[in-house]
Amino acid sequence: xxxxxxxxxxxxxxxxxxxxxxxxxxxxxxxxxxxxxxxxxxxxxxxxxxxxxxxxxxxxxxxxxxxxxxxxxxxxxxxxxxxxxxxxxxxxxxxxxxxxxxxxxxxxxxxxxxxxxxxxxxxxxxxxxxxxxxxxxxxxxxxxxxxxxxxxxxxxxxxxxxxxxxxxxxxxxxxxxxxxxxxxxxxxxxxxxxxxxxxxxxxxxxxxxxxxxxxxxxxxxxxxxxxxxxxxxxxxxxxxxxxxxxxxxxxxxxxxxxxx
Amino acid sequence: xxxxxxxxxxxxxxxxxxxxxxxxxxxxxxxxxxxxxxxxxxxxxxxxxxxxxxxxxxxxxxxxxxxxxxxxxxxxxxxxxxxxxxxxxxxxxxxxxxxxxxxxxxxxxxxxxxxxxxxxxxxxxxxxxxxxxxxxxxxxxxxxxxxxxxxxxxxxxxxxxxxxxxxxxxxxxxxxxxxxxxxxxxxxxxxxxxxxxxxxxxxxxxxxxxxxxxxxxxxxxxxxxxxxxxxxxxxxxxxxxxxxxxxxxxxxxxxxxxxxxxxxxxxxxxxxxxxxxxxxxxxxxxxxxxxxxxxxxxxxxxxxxxxxxxxxxxxxxxxxxxxxxxxxxxxxxxxxxxx
Numbered sequence: 001x002x003x004x005x006x007x008x009x010x011x012x013x014x015x016x017x018x019x020x021x022x023x024x025x026x027x028x029x030x031x032x033x034x035x036x037x038x039x040x041x042x043x044x045x046x047x048x049x050x051x052x053x054x055x056x057x058x059x060x061x062x063x064x065x066x067x068x069x070x071x072x073x074x075x076x077x078x079x080x081x082x083x084x085x086x087x088x089x090x091x092x093x094x095x096x097x098x099x100x101x102x103x104x105x106x107x108x109x110x111x112x113x114x115x116x117x118x119x120x121x122x123x124x125x126x127x128x129x130x131x132x133x134x135x136x137x138x139x140x141x142x143x144x145x146x147x148x149x150x151x152x153x154x155x156x157x158x159x160x161x162x163x164x165x166x167x168x169x170x171x172x173x174x175x176x177x178x179x180x181x182x183x184x185x186x187x188x189x190x191x192x193x194x195x196x197x198x199x200x201x202x203x204x205x206x207x208x209x210x211x212x213x214x215x216x217x218x219x220x221x222x223x224x225x226x227x228x229x230x231x232x233x234x235x236x237x238x239x240x241x242x243x244x245x246x247x248x249x250x251x252x253x254x255x256x257x258x259x260x
Numbered sequence: 261x262x263x264x265x266x267x268x269x270x271x272x273x274x275x276x277x278x279x280x281x282x283x284x285x286x287x288x289x290x291x292x293x294x295x296x297x298x299x300x301x302x303x304x305x306x307x308x309x310x311x312x313x314x315x316x317x318x319x320x321x322x323x324x325x326x327x328x329x330x331x332x333x334x335x336x337x338x339x340x341x342x343x344x345x346x347x348x349x350x351x352x353x354x355x356x357x358x359x360x361x362x363x364x365x366x367x368x369x370x371x372x373x374x375x376x377x378x379x380x381x382x383x384x385x386x387x388x389x390x391x392x393x394x395x396x397x398x399x400x401x402x403x404x405x406x407x408x409x410x411x412x413x414x415x416x417x418x419x420x421x422x423x424x425x426x427x428x429x430x431x432x433x434x435x436x437x438x439x440x441x442x443x444x445x446x447x448x449x450x451x452x453x454x455x456x457x458x459x460x461x462x463x464x465x466x467x468x469x470x471x472x473x474x475x476x477x478x479x480x481x482x483x484x485x486x487x488x489x490x491x492x493x494x495x496x497x498x499x500x501x502x503x504x505x506x507x508x509x510x511x512x513x514x515x516x517x518x519x520x521x522x523x524x525x526x527x528x529x530x531x532x533x534x535x536x537x538x539x540x541x542x543x544x545x546x547x548x549x550x551x552x553x554x555x556x557x558x559x560x561x562x563x564x565x566x567x568x569x570x571x572x573x574x575x576x577x578x579x580x581x582x583x584x585x586x587x588x589x590x591x592x593x594x595x596x597x598x599x
Contacts, residue, residue, distance in 0.1 A: 046283040051542040052296070054282045090285035093546040140354050140548045143540040185472045186304070186553045187539045189448075191483050192470060237303065237474040241282035 037250025126157030126174030167215030350536030414446030445509025456490025
């Protein structure tokens, strides 16, 4: 219900505003700007440190970010977080409350652009941090345990955009190649140690993607509709599978001198 | 073009609402659930070496019985019997919401009861604190200078301030009896918060090694357990800590911590010897089970599990049926003589 409501209003806003000419063009897909989005996300998780069942839930999601053109590099940073109440899929038992957040920092170099900058592509390095705290309520209705998963990773990243329909379609993503994972073997407690491990692509696979459409609403304000997806497959003695999807609507405030 | 755009957005929404499959759905056959329990215990339980149990052999013995079970009750009995082979009071199976946990019972659980709290209330306490003021404690005066506080359990959290209130009322006491007998344990952090009322400096009282990998001997390096001062009220006079064979788990942590303090004498019998820091796990059919995840040691490297914490002053077991509490009588003698 909430999803439909958000989508309907997002479309109305985006369609109602007349297309504004995209002014100055730059090699970076995003102008120097800050943005904030609110939306709905769906979290699917299966953490064997807790149990072997897949839990799923939806909840509100907040994203904030910034982009800057620094010399010849495009620097993009964003963070997103949300709270979810998860129930087991397939008739399982128990429930989970998850508080999670993700932060990305991408440093990209423009590598290709059409003559009029209608299409751009930048590639570079991305750093990502993920932190998830889970409170698992067991089927007995009495016991709860707390678990956590932390991942810090670096890997290749890209950002591409294509202007059309009076706005701009964009896609960005990053893939972790080398990670440090904090995934305690047993439930978190006052004495439980950190479970820090270094993980390469062979044991931690995943990626995050950000796809959307934005369109100028006024001279400095741009409306954004985006779909973000983040997946994680971590294999150790207690494997983790996680998939987060979110649909957000928000605004970007562009610095006047770099208005696009 | 606009239609295509709308179509794209609808596709986006549909994708966002899909139910991805990350792991295979749970199998609820007896064979699958037995294997799940056996495997998780193999991965999680911390004291195979302490208990000298060959878990592979245990699995081989019980698996055919589990598969032959004719009912959920019979199946639960097989699983419980298998877990009982670990001889660990912290290992249990709860076969369904609201069901009684099926747990191993130690020999000390079958000893005749040697403690009667009502005997103390009737015979020894001259003035009792209001139960409304300290609902989790039983406190009062044994003599004009000897206070008494009984802690029946460490269940729950957030009531450590009651001990401050009790110590406020007993502030004229020069000596204090802390009666831990028949305390089955509860919340580790609460136990240490309460113990922190009896010291003004941090004291290492033991260490633990926590299971941290798939092999049975994958355990952390020793992690020190530290008793830290806590609460607004401290009692640093002479403390007589009473223990018996039915002091378990977090109550043993409490006893072990106070045992290190120079102002504390432990009196009575050795504690039950059950320290495991259990975690709960789910079975596919909604049953839950608990497994120990650590090995706790005293400062002199003695495993607490199965050994307990021995008192400074051993008092042979008395009878709860008698008219006197032999342990408390001994404490009264010690207190009178300043011992």
